[in-house]
Structure formats: C-alpha cells, structure tokens
Amino acid sequence: MSLSMIRYRWSLFLGTFVALFLGVAVLSGSLSVWAAAQPRVPDALAGAPVIVAAPRFDPPDGGFPTYRPWSAQELDRLTTALSRVPGVAAAVPDRPFYVQRLVDGRPVGDRRDALHSGRPWAEARLRPLGLTSGAAPSEPGEVVVDAALGVPVGGTVAVVTAAGPATWTVTGTADRAGFYVADATADALAGGPRFIALGLAPGADAAEVAGRLPAVLGDLGTALTGDARGAAEPEADRSTRWIGAQLIIAVVFVGTFVSIFVVASTCAFSATQRRRELGLLRAVGATPGQVRRMLLAEALLVGVGAGVPGALAGAGLAPLLAGPFVATGLEPGGFRVGFTWWAPLVAVGVGLVVAAAGVWLSARRAARVPALEALRVAAAEPRPMTLARWLTGGGAVLSGGGLALLLPGASAEQKPTIVLGSAMVLLVGAALLAPVFVVPLVRLVTWPARRGATGLLVREGARVSARRVGSTAAPVLAAVGFAVLLVGTFQTADEATGIEDTARIPESAVAARADNVPGLSEAAVRAQPGRSELASTVYLASGEPLDAVGTASADVVAPAGRGWKVGEPVALRFADGAVEPVTVTSLAAQDWVSLPRDLVRRHDPAALTDVVYLAGGFVQSPGAIVMTARSYVEREAAEEGDLIDLFLRVLLGISVGFTGLAVANTLLMATNARRPEFVTLHRAGATTGQTLRVVVSEALLSVLMGSLLGLAVAVPALFESRAGLQEEIGSAVTLVMPWGTLAAVVSVCAGLAVLAASLPLLRPGAGGSPARTMAG
Structure with missing residues (x-):
C-alpha cells in the first residue's frame, strides 16, 4: 500500500526525495574525503x-x-x-x-x-x-x-x-x-x-x-x-589536515541537521495536506498503529530510493574535491580521494534514520486524530500550533534568553560566544513559533494594500492559513538569521582584529615574508635595520611544549601563571633536544617565554621569522618584501579570512540550498492542494493573471515574513557581539552588516518560492486556462 501511495501521490514525496538525495550525497562525499584526509606517512x-x-x-x-x-x-x-x-x-x-x-x-x-x-x-x-x-x-x-x-x-x-x-x-x-x-x-x-x-x-x-x-x-x-x-x-601538514577536517565535520553536521529539518517540515506539511485521506483510512477501520506504520514505510521507501543513488553520487564525485581542497589550503600536497566502501553504507543508513526521524512526529500526530474529526476539519486548516510545538519553541526562547542573561557577568572574551549561542537557540525557537507571529505581521505589512482585491485576498488568505505561511517562513527565517548572524559576526570580528593588530605595530613599515614563503631566513633578518622576533618552541620537563620568542633583549621573561619565580633557574629543552637552564629575570601576563634571540637561534637552526619592524630603509633580500604595518596586518588577517570565508560559503550554500528546497516543496504542495480554491476564484471571474498575482504575492509575503523574523533575532545579536568586541580591544568597532549576503539569501528564497508557487498554475493543459486545468 505504501508503494502504491508513493506512485499515486509522488508530488507529495518529491521534496523529501530531493532532500534525502542531496543530504546523503553530501554525507557520502564528506565521509569519503574524511577517510582520505587521515594522517599519512611522509x-x-x-x-x-x-x-x-x-x-x-x-x-x-x-x-x-x-x-x-x-x-x-x-x-x-x-x-x-x-x-x-x-x-x-x-x-x-x-x-x-x-x-x-x-x-x-x-x-x-x-x-x-x-x-x-x-x-x-x-x-x-x-x-x-x-x-x-x-x-x-x-x-x-x-x-x-x-x-x-x-x-x-x-x-x-x-x-x-x-x-x-x-x-x-x-x-x-x-x-x-x-x-x-x-x-x-x-x-x-x-x-x-x-x-x-x-x-x-x-x-x-x-x-x-x-x-x-x-x-x-x-x-x-x-x-x-x-x-x-x-x-x-x-x-x-597535520595542521592543514585539521583545518580540512573541521570543514568536513561542519558540512556533515549542517547537512544532516538541515536534512532532518527539511524532511520533518515536509512530512509534517504533507500529513496536514492528507488529513482527508488519513481520515478516510481511519473511517474504514485503520488503526493508529497502521497509519503510523504506513507513513513510516513511505518514508523508508523514499529513503532507500533517494539514499542509494545519492550515496553513490557523493562517493563518485568525492575524488573531484581533492584538487580544490589542496588549492585552498585545506589539505597538503599529494592529497588524493579514493573509494571508501563504508562511506556510502553509512550515508544510506543515516539517510534512513533521517527519513524515519523526520516522519515520526507527524505520523504520531496524524494517527491520533479521530476519524470523524479528521473528516470534519479536512476542508479547513487545523490549529497552527500543537502543544509539542508550543513547548519546544517556548523552551528554545527561554533557553536563548537565559544565555543572554549571562552577558553582564561574562568576560569580554566570552561575550561573543555567548551571543552567538543565544542567537542560534533563539532562531530555532522563532522558527518553531513562526505561525504565532504570522498573523500580526501579515496585518501590519499588508495594511496599505488592504482595499485592493489582490491585497485583500492575500491578506485574508494568509491570516486564515497561518500554518501554511509559517511553514514557508520558518526555513527562510532560519536561513536569513543564520547567514546574517554568522557572516556579520565574522566580518565584524575581522574589523576588530585589524584594529587591534595594527595598534600593536607602531612602525610605519615592515619587512615581511613574500606570499609564497613560510618565513624570513636569518640572513634576510640580519640585513634589515629593525626589530624582529624569532618564533620557536621549548619543552618543559613533562614534555609540555611552550611557545618561545627570541628577542634582542638578554632578559628571560616567563609567563606569570606557571609558578616560576624571578631569579630561579628553569631547565628547558630546546628545539634541538638540548636541555639548558635559563634564569628568569621577570614575569609577564603572556602565554610564551621570551628568550635572547641568539640563544633561540643556536638551538633552533630551522626557525624562521615572520616580520621585521623596520627602523630604517628596507634591504632587498630573498623572500622578503616591504609593506606598511596596516597592509601586513590586513594580509595576515586575509589569509585566515579566506579560510573563514570558504567555511561560510560552504555552510551557507548547504543551508540556503536546503532552505530553498523546503520553501519550494512546501509551496508546491500547498498550491496543488488549493485547486478547489483556485477553481472557485476562476468561476467568480478571476483571470489567470489575477490568480497568478495572488499566488506570487502570497509566496513573496511568506519570504518577507521569514526575513523579518530572522533579522529580528540576528540584528540585535550583532550589536551585542560588537559591544563585546569593543570591550575586549578597548576601541570602537564598526558593525559590519552583510547586506550582500542578506540580499543573495532572500533573492534565492524568493525566486524559488515564486517558481514553486507559480508552476502548478502555469502547466499547459487541454482545458486552456491553468485554473481549468487544475479543476480537471
């Protein structure tokens, strides 16, 4: 029966199929890359x-x-x-x-x-x-x-x-x-x-x-x-692999989470659309358990049908990622991706779990509805908020608000993390409670258009269909809030980092390493008239590594929190393995030990210098270039920023892609289910263009609702994050609002929403007008 239902009502399962196919493909490809990214023998x-x-x-x-x-x-x-x-x-x-x-x-x-x-x-x-x-x-x-x-x-x-x-x-x-x-x-x-x-x-x-x-x-x-x-x-190479592993883990986490979100929302909306059908099954004797098993079997069949080709596609395309991973610095040279047999199997298994988890709550809710009640309310939308949704959404809002209450007592370093965590939890809560905010927001936004025929239909239709509008707005809310919050936070933090780092470099010019050089040689440093620091590592008796910096001073400045005392000799193992005692001359609030440069160089012939702070003219040396202090800071920040931007582009691409899928699928199912409504409009004299304007306006209204709710959570969080950064560095920081990212996310969601809502009305048919086609 489940297989026959899928074949007969395939449009209801299309969104779930695509979401699972893409999710399993992403997971299979990511696991294949992760398996190839393990440390290897030189x-x-x-x-x-x-x-x-x-x-x-x-x-x-x-x-x-x-x-x-x-x-x-x-x-x-x-x-x-x-x-x-x-x-x-x-x-x-x-x-x-x-x-x-x-x-x-x-x-x-x-x-x-x-x-x-x-x-x-x-x-x-x-x-x-x-x-x-x-x-x-x-x-x-x-x-x-x-x-x-x-x-x-x-x-x-x-x-x-x-x-x-x-x-x-x-x-x-x-x-x-x-x-x-x-x-x-x-x-x-x-x-x-x-x-x-x-x-x-x-x-x-x-x-x-x-x-x-x-x-x-x-x-x-x-x-x-x-x-x-x-x-x-x-x-x-190990550090490079670690960076790549973080991206893979993030992709797996976000891909799986968003897949569950899309599948769950799709299944929940699908169950709502099928209330009459489920009511008929209950009326002819189907038990709640049979209804649950039928819905679960449908999800698992779709999971197998989407998961197997998705897993094979992901594993087959994974080798193509080796080149880009090396080029972007996520993997060392020589990185290759082969076929890993367990990656597709794990991906298919996770896909089936995601499918089952996504349908389980909606199946339980649908199975509990009495047969006569389901038949009675099938023509009208049920209440948009269930008790479980109220409790979960309210709990998320309280949790996010509770995290925000920790801000006054937190340190400057802790505040950005608290703000980010609080905002993410509040976004989840807002997505769950979206139907609650839909009606008042719709009334406010559509107030100027309340007297026109199209405006009136859109206004009243959205007001009485809060669940449908909320189901469309919720993924947009999550995507907009997630994008604005992450991109804005990182770009604002980059601005703060540039201000802080520039303040630490008083010289107007520096001799720095060229872009394709890991550091300056000793000869290049000695040739420059200026001050430099030689980075190395020393080891304590326990084997614990400690950063060491070689300076022109003869003093030994130790970190103040390790129990060392001024005048006390400390035995350090240097980079060449030699153990030599040094006498502490002073303590400072730092995480490294400062040593005489000649001492560090004698024990670490492989050490390189990042920059020389020039006190005179620059001397041309292999691998060295001259630039301003600001340019040097911006370049160093840009190297980290490029990796962060790559992370953000990948994560946003996945989240926005799945969000667009959820929006499109919800509107596609909703438009198909509203055939009687459109036929009534057509018989009342509405033209195809007028009907299309109503549908498109409703779709854009849903996207607008989601965007406003997402901004309502993300923008205050950005201001709080900026305040924490200003307190941390003791200087004013410009808030960076990612308008380009916001416009791109909203445009993608709006374009897909309009296409999905319009497509059922624009399908050619023998009856002439789309409305007649739908009526047929």
Missing part, C-alpha cells in the same frame, strides 16, 4: 615498516599530541641500540628542513611543501630514489634534485634555507621531488629529530621487530607500525 619514510617516536605529550584539553626532540646524546644512544636489534637493517633519524629554490633571486614553489622539502641522503636508503643520473651527495654544498627541475649533473641550483641563500652543486637527479643533501648538511639545517625510521632486514616481520623495541627504548620512545606511523607527518 613519502620519504614510507619505506620504513617501523618508526620510533620520541616521548609524547598529550594536552589535557585534547589538542594535538606533541613529541619532544631527542638530544644529540639520546639520539646517538638510541640509533646505536636500535641498529643492533635483530631484524633492523638501518636506523635513520628523520631530519626534514626548509628549502626553496631561487629563480631570479625569488623563492618559488609551495611554501607549505617547502617546510619539509629538504631531506638527508640517508633517508633514501629507506625508500630508494630512482637516480636518473649522477651520484649521491657526500660533501657540504652537494645535492640530488628532482629531474623535473631541468638542472644537469654538475650544474648549480640557487636555494634559500633558514640560514639564508646558498648555491648547491647538483651531483645527481632523481625521479622524486625534494632536495637530498649530505647528512651533515641536513644536521646543520634541521631541528632535533623526533622520529627514527627503521629499515628492516629481508624477511623481517614489522610486528615482531616492534615487539622487541620496548626493552631497548625504555621511556625514550614508542614503536609505531601500520597506520600509526602517520604520527610522523610534518606538523604543518
């Missing part, structure tokens, strides 16, 4: 079946684990001991370092890949290079390069490293990207190693070798095999 270490990791520190707040570097003494002891383990053929410390090729004095290539494009030749033993010509490097200044660079053996290649520009002699060319140098050269340019790759003897089993290592390593390391070797991935 190509240079892929030939090592076992990798030994240095002692690991897991942050209490659940952030990234970190591995502190070994000292030179620890490393010598470990490599010697590991080389003697049965089955181990070689123990090679992992020493990647920064290097970029110079062309006409300018660094070229991707700045993220450049951070670890330099490698010691010893690592080639783990995954043998295909030397196309020449021999291995053996002396300082010698290198094996990618044959694709076109530099012949015996030629030279100009490069820049963390130390500065250099010219290396090419001793060989290979079939792999990167710069492979003599081991001594890598030791001088890289920081302390945190991983040791083990090459195994022929026939040795990785699991057996790993099982022998705990007795050798003690508390100095852990053996990693299989996928766990992905821990050796460079930190820059």
Whole structure:
C-alpha cells in the first residue's frame, strides 16, 4: 500500500526525495574525503615498516599530541641500540628542513611543501630514489634534485634555507621531488629529530621487530607500525589536515541537521495536506498503529530510493574535491580521494534514520486524530500550533534568553560566544513559533494594500492559513538569521582584529615574508635595520611544549601563571633536544617565554621569522618584501579570512540550498492542494493573471515574513557581539552588516518560492486556462 501511495501521490514525496538525495550525497562525499584526509606517512619514510617516536605529550584539553626532540646524546644512544636489534637493517633519524629554490633571486614553489622539502641522503636508503643520473651527495654544498627541475649533473641550483641563500652543486637527479643533501648538511639545517625510521632486514616481520623495541627504548620512545606511523607527518601538514577536517565535520553536521529539518517540515506539511485521506483510512477501520506504520514505510521507501543513488553520487564525485581542497589550503600536497566502501553504507543508513526521524512526529500526530474529526476539519486548516510545538519553541526562547542573561557577568572574551549561542537557540525557537507571529505581521505589512482585491485576498488568505505561511517562513527565517548572524559576526570580528593588530605595530613599515614563503631566513633578518622576533618552541620537563620568542633583549621573561619565580633557574629543552637552564629575570601576563634571540637561534637552526619592524630603509633580500604595518596586518588577517570565508560559503550554500528546497516543496504542495480554491476564484471571474498575482504575492509575503523574523533575532545579536568586541580591544568597532549576503539569501528564497508557487498554475493543459486545468 505504501508503494502504491508513493506512485499515486509522488508530488507529495518529491521534496523529501530531493532532500534525502542531496543530504546523503553530501554525507557520502564528506565521509569519503574524511577517510582520505587521515594522517599519512611522509613519502620519504614510507619505506620504513617501523618508526620510533620520541616521548609524547598529550594536552589535557585534547589538542594535538606533541613529541619532544631527542638530544644529540639520546639520539646517538638510541640509533646505536636500535641498529643492533635483530631484524633492523638501518636506523635513520628523520631530519626534514626548509628549502626553496631561487629563480631570479625569488623563492618559488609551495611554501607549505617547502617546510619539509629538504631531506638527508640517508633517508633514501629507506625508500630508494630512482637516480636518473649522477651520484649521491657526500660533501657540504652537494645535492640530488628532482629531474623535473631541468638542472644537469654538475650544474648549480640557487636555494634559500633558514640560514639564508646558498648555491648547491647538483651531483645527481632523481625521479622524486625534494632536495637530498649530505647528512651533515641536513644536521646543520634541521631541528632535533623526533622520529627514527627503521629499515628492516629481508624477511623481517614489522610486528615482531616492534615487539622487541620496548626493552631497548625504555621511556625514550614508542614503536609505531601500520597506520600509526602517520604520527610522523610534518606538523604543518597535520595542521592543514585539521583545518580540512573541521570543514568536513561542519558540512556533515549542517547537512544532516538541515536534512532532518527539511524532511520533518515536509512530512509534517504533507500529513496536514492528507488529513482527508488519513481520515478516510481511519473511517474504514485503520488503526493508529497502521497509519503510523504506513507513513513510516513511505518514508523508508523514499529513503532507500533517494539514499542509494545519492550515496553513490557523493562517493563518485568525492575524488573531484581533492584538487580544490589542496588549492585552498585545506589539505597538503599529494592529497588524493579514493573509494571508501563504508562511506556510502553509512550515508544510506543515516539517510534512513533521517527519513524515519523526520516522519515520526507527524505520523504520531496524524494517527491520533479521530476519524470523524479528521473528516470534519479536512476542508479547513487545523490549529497552527500543537502543544509539542508550543513547548519546544517556548523552551528554545527561554533557553536563548537565559544565555543572554549571562552577558553582564561574562568576560569580554566570552561575550561573543555567548551571543552567538543565544542567537542560534533563539532562531530555532522563532522558527518553531513562526505561525504565532504570522498573523500580526501579515496585518501590519499588508495594511496599505488592504482595499485592493489582490491585497485583500492575500491578506485574508494568509491570516486564515497561518500554518501554511509559517511553514514557508520558518526555513527562510532560519536561513536569513543564520547567514546574517554568522557572516556579520565574522566580518565584524575581522574589523576588530585589524584594529587591534595594527595598534600593536607602531612602525610605519615592515619587512615581511613574500606570499609564497613560510618565513624570513636569518640572513634576510640580519640585513634589515629593525626589530624582529624569532618564533620557536621549548619543552618543559613533562614534555609540555611552550611557545618561545627570541628577542634582542638578554632578559628571560616567563609567563606569570606557571609558578616560576624571578631569579630561579628553569631547565628547558630546546628545539634541538638540548636541555639548558635559563634564569628568569621577570614575569609577564603572556602565554610564551621570551628568550635572547641568539640563544633561540643556536638551538633552533630551522626557525624562521615572520616580520621585521623596520627602523630604517628596507634591504632587498630573498623572500622578503616591504609593506606598511596596516597592509601586513590586513594580509595576515586575509589569509585566515579566506579560510573563514570558504567555511561560510560552504555552510551557507548547504543551508540556503536546503532552505530553498523546503520553501519550494512546501509551496508546491500547498498550491496543488488549493485547486478547489483556485477553481472557485476562476468561476467568480478571476483571470489567470489575477490568480497568478495572488499566488506570487502570497509566496513573496511568506519570504518577507521569514526575513523579518530572522533579522529580528540576528540584528540585535550583532550589536551585542560588537559591544563585546569593543570591550575586549578597548576601541570602537564598526558593525559590519552583510547586506550582500542578506540580499543573495532572500533573492534565492524568493525566486524559488515564486517558481514553486507559480508552476502548478502555469502547466499547459487541454482545458486552456491553468485554473481549468487544475479543476480537471
């Protein structure tokens, strides 16, 4: 029976089908990308079946684990001991370092890949290079390069490293990207190693070798095999993958949430439209349980029919996302997406759950209506608000208002988060209570047009059909409020960040890294007349990492909340693994430790400098450019802003797309269900154009209602968010109202609403006028 009902009344299920198809496709594609985005073993270490990791520190707040570097003494002891383990053929410390090729004095290539494009030749033993010509490097200044660079053996290649520009002699060319140098050269340019790759003897089993290592390593390391070797991935790549993972998680969350919202609203409205039909079933003996099972079976059949092709489409299109993910900085170079068998299965399963969840409440409500009551009120719209909707909507409003009451006692840093959370909860409450606000808003908005025939019909029709108007306005409300709130908040925060960062940079000009360079070399910094800070990392005795900044001052300024005392020596492990005590000279309210620059550089040869605050003229250096302080701040903010904009575009695209689908489907079902009404209008003398104007006006009125309600929640929240930002930075902040985003969202919703409402009236038919066609 459920299958026959779907075939006979397919238009009622079209919106649910499309919503589930798109939702499952998004989920399947996102899961496929997520599966491919897991940490992977660096190509240079892929030939090592076992990798030994240095002692690991897991942050209490659940952030990234970190591995502190070994000292030179620890490393010598470990490599010697590991080389003697049965089955181990070689123990090679992992020493990647920064290097970029110079062309006409300018660094070229991707700045993220450049951070670890330099490698010691010893690592080639783990995954043998295909030397196309020449021999291995053996002396300082010698290198094996990618044959694709076109530099012949015996030629030279100009490069820049963390130390500065250099010219290396090419001793060989290979079939792999990167710069492979003599081991001594890598030791001088890289920081302390945190991983040791083990090459195994022929026939040795990785699991057996790993099982022998705990007795050798003690508390100095852990053996990693299989996928766990992905821990050796460079930190820059790991951070990039994390950013991509956040987008994938957000897409899955928003896509699933909006899918449930659309399916639930579609099913609820569909059940309302079918009250006469359900009443007839009850009248001929159908029990409430049978009605519920029928509606649930319909939803599951639609879920299977939409979910299977949707899952396959999502998984099939997922590989196309690899290029854009890399280009936008969401995944590191070399990222590929393959077919993951479990992603479509999970997506189909979630689609069925979404379909069942979306229809369950409306099925229970429809099944509880007595047969005679359903038949009696079938011609008139039932009360727009059920008790469950009153309770849920009222609870959301109270919860959102309760969060807003926390603002007076919150800190400046906490206020934007509280405002955002409160507004999101209030948007949900407003969407649920939309039918309550429809009637007074309709009367207010349509007051000037109350005397015309079209205005009167629209006004009274909307007033007595609050549920229909509310069902259309609710998704528009959510989309407009969500878009204005998120985009406005982030754009206002960007404005505040620019003001705050500029205030911290008093110099009129700075020497900054070029766009495709990760940082300035030591030679570039030394050439500039000005002040700079060298960023590095030090490690406490527990292994906890602590940001360190090298300055021109000889003072050691420690963060004030860690219990350190002035005049007290503190043992720090530096980036090269060496442990050295420093004496605290002062304390400050900061999260990092300030150290003498020469001390930081001595222990971290791989450190790069972001900017030099110029006190004189700029000196041309490879990778360095000159710009104003404001331009530098804007560029740094723009790099983060580009990622935020990408997140917003994706999330808004999904939410607005599903919102448009909900609006279109609701109006399409409503217009089809109003055939008797349009026939009556036609018999009373209304022309097709007049009927069309009524329908279009009602659709636009619903979109206007939703837009006004969404703005009523989002705009006050934006003002509160701006107030919190002003308090945080102590300066005036301009409120950024995203008019362009608002216009785009409203236009999309209005266009789809007009199209969906008009389409049933414009279908050609044998009877001539659309009204006669509908009557037939």
